[in-house]
Amino acid sequence: xxxxxxxxxxxxxxxxxxxxxxxxxxxxxxxxxxxxxxxxxxxxxxxxxxxxxxxxxxxxxxxxxxxxxxxxxxxxxxxxxxxxxxxxxxxxxxxxxxxxxxxxxxxxxxxxxxxxxxxxxxxxxxxxxxxxxxxxxxxxxxxxxxxxxxxxxxxxxxxxxxxxxxxxxxxxxxxxxxxxxxxxxxxxxxxxxxxxxxxxxxxxxxxxxxxxxxxxxx
Numbered sequence: 001x002x003x004x005x006x007x008x009x010x011x012x013x014x015x016x017x018x019x020x021x022x023x024x025x026x027x028x029x030x031x032x033x034x035x036x037x038x039x040x041x042x043x044x045x046x047x048x049x050x051x052x053x054x055x056x057x058x059x060x061x062x063x064x065x066x067x068x069x070x071x072x073x074x075x076x077x078x079x080x081x082x083x084x085x086x087x088x089x090x091x092x093x094x095x096x097x098x099x100x101x102x103x104x105x106x107x108x109x110x111x112x113x114x115x116x117x118x119x120x121x122x123x124x125x126x127x128x129x130x131x132x133x134x135x136x137x138x139x140x141x142x143x144x145x146x147x148x149x150x151x152x153x154x155x156x157x158x159x160x161x162x163x164x165x166x167x168x169x170x171x172x173x174x175x176x177x178x179x180x181x182x183x184x185x186x187x188x189x190x191x192x193x194x195x196x197x198x199x200x201x202x203x204x205x206x207x208x209x210x211x212x213x214x215x216x217x218x
Contacts, residue, residue: 056162105140
């Protein structure tokens with residue numbers, strides 16, 4: 001009964017790490033003005049407004065054995081993502097990425113440009129300025145983005161179900177296990193699973209909040 005929880009934490013943890021890497025790059029890009037910025041913003045935000053089944057359908061078309069990316073990965077690297085926990089990671093990453101970017105972006109944009117220019121005049125590269133000046137000044141927003149991304153990845157249902165399916169012990173995350181228990185008439189088990197995922201989510205978010213307050217004090 002604990003297996004769905006372990007799968008959920010594993011999937012959400014890896015998805016959050018991917019969202020951090022990809023999301024920081026996108027947030028940095030979107031914090032500047034360039035041609036086509038509005039389109040990139042729309043594409044990044046789209047998963048927030050698209051129904052999970054639609055998002056899952058797009059991922060299935062892309063990652064399936066007949067899809068452009070899925071066929072490439074399977075043929076050249078022997079990697080299959082559909083109906084695997086790795087596919088669940090991809091689904092959770094795509095679902096959580098918009099929340100990360102929409103939360104992180106304002107924090108990066110709020111950094112005083114004068115401090116960034118001062119660092120540049122001292123000979124720092126753009127990459128060094130970002131990691132040594134921008135991120136330390138925007139850390140509270142970045143931490144909030146991480147918390148939201150993890151929570152979204154942990155609770156993803158529709159997109160993950162479409163891409164990874166409901167395979168007990170393999171791709172069955174907590175939200176899917178709760179749904180499976182309810183439709184099977186196992187209401188007591190469903191209630192227990194709901195309680196567990198609620199407690200785990202609150203504990204993890206509390207820890208992240210405590211880390212943020214501790215850093216603020218120090």
